[in-house]
Amino acid sequence: xxxxxxxxxxxxxxxxxxxxxxxxxxxxxxxxxxxxxxxxxxxxxxxxxxxxxxxxxxxxxxxxxxxxxxxxxxxxxxxxxxxxxxxxxxxxxxxxxxxxxxxxxxxxxxxxxxxxxxxxxxxxxxxxxxxxxxxxxxxxxxxxxxxxxxxxxxxxxxxxxxxxxxxxxxxxxxxxxxxxxxxxxxxxxxxxxxxxxxxxxxxxxxxxxxxxxxxxxxxxxxxxxxxxxxxxxxxxxxxxxxxxxxxxxxxxxxxxxxxxxxxxxxxxxxxxxxxxxxxxxxxxxxxxxxxxxxxxxxxxxxxxxxxxxxxxxxxxxxxxxxxxxxxxxxxxxxxxxxxxxxxxxxxxxxxxxxxxxxxxxxxxxxxxxxxxxxxxxxxxxxxxxxxxxxxxxxxxxxxxxxxxxxxxxxxxxxxxxxxxxxxxxxxxxxxxxxxxxxxxxxxxxxxxxxxxxxxxxxxxxxxxxxxxxxxxxxxxxxxxxxxxxxxxxxxxxxxxxxxxxxxxxxxxxxxxxxxxxxxxxxxxxxxxxxxxxxxxxxxxxxxxxxxxxxxxxxxxxxxxxxxxxxxxxxxxxxxxxxxxxxxxxxxxxxxxxxxxxxxxxxxxxxxxxxxxxxxxxxxxxxxxxxxxxxxxxxx
Numbered sequence: 019x020x021x022x023x024x025x026x027x028x029x030x031x032x033x034x035x036x037x038x039x040x041x042x043x044x045x046x047x048x049x050x051x052x053x054x055x056x057x058x059x060x061x062x063x064x065x066x067x068x069x070x071x072x073x074x075x076x077x078x079x080x081x082x083x084x085x086x087x088x089x090x091x092x093x094x095x096x097x098x099x100x101x102x103x104x105x106x107x108x109x110x111x112x113x114x115x116x117x118x119x120x121x122x123x124x125x126x127x128x129x130x131x132x133x134x135x136x137x138x139x140x141x142x143x144x145x146x147x148x149x150x151x152x153x154x155x156x157x158x159x160x161x162x163x164x165x166x167x168x169x170x171x172x173x174x175x176x177x178x179x180x181x182x183x184x185x186x187x188x189x190x191x192x193x194x195x196x197x198x199x200x201x202x203x204x205x206x207x208x209x210x211x212x213x214x215x216x217x218x219x220x221x222x223x224x225x226x227x228x229x230x231x232x233x234x235x236x237x238x239x240x241x242x243x244x245x246x247x248x249x250x251x252x253x254x255x256x257x258x259x260x261x262x263x264x265x266x267x268x269x270x271x272x273x274x275x276x277x278x279x280x281x282x283x284x285x286x287x288x289x290x291x292x293x294x295x296x297x298x299x300x301x302x303x304x305x306x307x308x309x310x311x312x313x314x315x316x317x318x319x320x321x322x323x324x325x326x327x328x329x330x331x332x333x334x335x336x337x338x339x340x341x342x343x344x345x346x347x348x349x350x351x352x353x354x355x356x357x358x359x360x361x362x363x364x365x366x367x368x369x370x371x372x373x374x375x376x377x378x379x380x381x382x383x384x385x386x387x388x389x390x391x392x393x394x395x396x397x398x399x400x401x402x403x404x405x406x407x408x409x410x411x412x413x414x415x416x417x418x419x420x421x422x423x424x425x426x427x428x429x430x431x432x433x434x435x436x437x438x439x440x441x442x443x444x445x446x447x448x449x450x451x452x453x454x455x456x457x458x459x460x461x462x463x464x465x466x467x468x469x470x471x472x473x474x475x476x477x478x479x480x481x482x483x484x485x486x487x488x489x490x491x492x493x494x495x496x497x498x499x500x501x502x503x504x505x506x507x508x509x510x511x512x513x514x515x516x517x518x519x520x521x522x523x524x525x526x527x528x529x530x531x532x533x534x535x536x537x538x539x540x541x542x543x544x545x546x547x548x549x550x551x552x553x554x555x556x557x558x559x560x561x562x563x564x565x566x567x568x569x570x571x572x573x574x575x576x577x578x579x580x581x582x583x584x585x586x587x588x589x590x591x592x593x594x595x596x597x598x599x600x601x602x603x604x605x606x607x608x609x610x611x612x613x614x615x616x617x618x619x620x621x622x623x624x625x626x627x628x629x630x631x632x633x634x635x636x637x638x639x640x641x642x643x644x645x646x647x648x649x650x651x652x653x
Contacts (some may be wrong), residue, residue: 034058038079038326038580044069047290048629063088063110078331083132084110095120095140104128104151109419112137123148123166131155135174144168144186152176154192164188164206172196172223178440182206183234195222204232209248210264220265225250232272239264246271246292248621260285268292268312271345276317281305290333292483294343296321305330316341316361323348324364335374340383346386356554358383358404365390365409377403385409392420397449401457405432412441416450422490424456430491431468437474455488456626462488468508487602499611502568505516514566519615520626522579522602530560532628535580540569540608553560553580561615571610576604577626600630606637 021294033054036042046065052074060080063069068089076096084090098105098116104127110116124131128149135156144150144166151169159178162168164186169190170176177200187207190198208231212221220242225231227248236257241264246252249269253278260266266289274295275281281303283289288310296303301319313334314321322330323330324346334354336343338494344364355374358381364389373394387643391408392400397417406425411434413420423432433573440501444452450503456467472495473480482500489508492498506512518538522531534556554562564575571573579602586592604626616621 041080042069045083046088067612071584078105082107083108083117085115086110086134090118091115092119095122097122097124098129099123099125100127100129102127104130106130107134107136108132109134109136112156113137123150128169131157133456149189162340172198175199176202185214185235187235190223193221193225195224197224198226200233201229202225203304204234205237206233206235208233209238210239210242210244211238211240218447220263222267224248224648228517239266241615242265242454245269248464253335254279257281260289262286265289266291275301275303276302279303281309282307283309288331301341314336315339315547316343319476320344323350348565369412372400373398375401376406378406379404383407387438389438389441389449392418394418402434403457405434407435407437409436410441411436412439412443413452414443415452416445417452418444419453419455419462421455421457421462423457423469424458424467425470425491426468429494430468433470433472433494433618435472435474435495437477438479440473440478440482442479442482442485446502447485448486450484452485454490455506459488462486462506465489465508471495471498487514500568501570503566504568505566515568516608516610517612517614518564518567518577519613519628520562520577520604520613520628522556522562522628523560524600524628524630526629526632527627530556530558532556532558532560533604534560535582536562536564537578537580538564538567539576539578540573556635567608569608569610571608574604575608576603576607577628579628602628602630602631604628605633605635 034052036058041060041062044063044067046067049068049070051070056071056074057630061078061082063084065085066087070091071094071095075094077207078098081099112135117139120140121138122143122628124145124148128151130151131153139160141161141163146165148166148594149169152174153462154171156175161180161198162178167187167189169189169191172190173196183204183206185206185211187495188205189209189211191211191213193212195357204318210223222243222245224245225248227250230251232253233644234255237254239260246269247267250270251271253274253276257280260283262284262523268290272293272295273291274297276297277300284307288308291311294311295315295317295567296319304322304325306326308329310331314332315337317339318341320342322344324344327347329349332352335357336352337357338361339359340361342362346364346365349366349368351372353373354378360380362382364384365386367386369391371391371393383406385408387409387414390408391412393415398561399419401421402423425431434605442452444450451461455462459467468489468491471490477497478496480498482498484502485500486504486506487509488506490512492511500514500621503514522534523529524531536554539622554564556562579633581588581593581595581599583593584596585594613626615625615626618625
């Protein structure tokens, strides 16, 4: 008959090739056992009909339907070869009267399960450009050979005894939230794509617990959220892409890269990938977007954020354990600790920020031309462990405590070195100053621990203000100049403010006054490092030294003779003055330079001389504000 879609009811015969658009129809109660191959548009077994091709090949261009009360038995291969469109299979069941031996999808298009699960005892073979769609039905397969796409919703049960892992893709595309029923790792390519979109948001694909995901090819989140809240691990050997409509929810598991990977996270802001590990010499990860992680372990291979000039954000600890992290043209921001155990870190040529501790053991740290900046919360502590040679070192976090490795031996080791610029910027009041001490000085208030520091004598520069330093030996490098800072004691080759030298005379410049206390105030209050208990004392020649005048250019200063009270304190109004005490005051404007008394001319020299019983006002500074009546202290 020539009418398309008409059925043919047939009996036993040899090879049969139905004309296009003709269906092979087996009526209820009938059995068809062909003597050769069979090729037809569609196949339908009605009622209690039986199709028994035995080992003969069967080729279907369209749909397949076997009733639940019918039977299909085969030891051969059924091939579905439609070139395009979607064709369906209604298997009728998964018992021995309905399962397939081998099933091949070739040509193109999609072969979709309709209303029944399917059992393929032998091989399911998907050719290139073809799709097998479970449509939410269970799938049981002996061997999977996939050069196309296995499409599933995720809630169904998929059981594959033997999988190939060098080609093909598995696609999860359910349009509602779904818990993935079972893991059929290893995958080659794996994709999550809420194709039509969940109403009110994107579908969430929740991966099962205690079920590690292994992707030998590429992992892609096209649309929807891959949720790893059940804490399973992921291993990806090739690319990992999160599209702008995708999302990733981390768990406590680890995402491991062990092959050549191009990483892209096209969301904004980037997803937190959780703990990420590079494992094995073959791991080579090159992000094409910024990357955001809870923790990073570079245990092998290379992570290269330099090639595409990207930013690496590590919310926890960055650990280098044998691999290489190259960031020359990139940026690194670590909100936790940095542990350079082994391997190589090629630092950014710009800035690498670290909020926590910095530990270097045997890893190579190539500082390049960049800056390591210690940030974090106000008043937080960062400890440097092990010898490190930085290019530039920076901290501008108020109240930050920086603890450096305690050093011993000759020469002192380990040592922290800075070849470029040392920038430390705290602020007033004293609690906002940045504190520097040895690692075993837990509060920076103890008298323990010496730490070695070197500012390169040739290339080094310092911009240091509002710091407190204790027990630092910096003798091997350039002297470190500070302003508005405090010498907490035990420091070598640090200069705190400027030095003031002068003389005290009992008359107008003739008779020296020995054993006289001299102190300093600025702008109505004591300069850092001065005040109660901090003073200079004149020698037999009447000369005194105030070593650390922490005042800025333009600050009004008052140098004065401090009484030795018979009781009480000169700073709280309780002092009982000795009857022989004579006051002496010198007032002026600071120009921020040393006054070393190398020129003793009383009119034009740089001796800050005081005369007992007199007030001296000096106004010889240049380039700063001049003394006016308003600079005098009242009261």
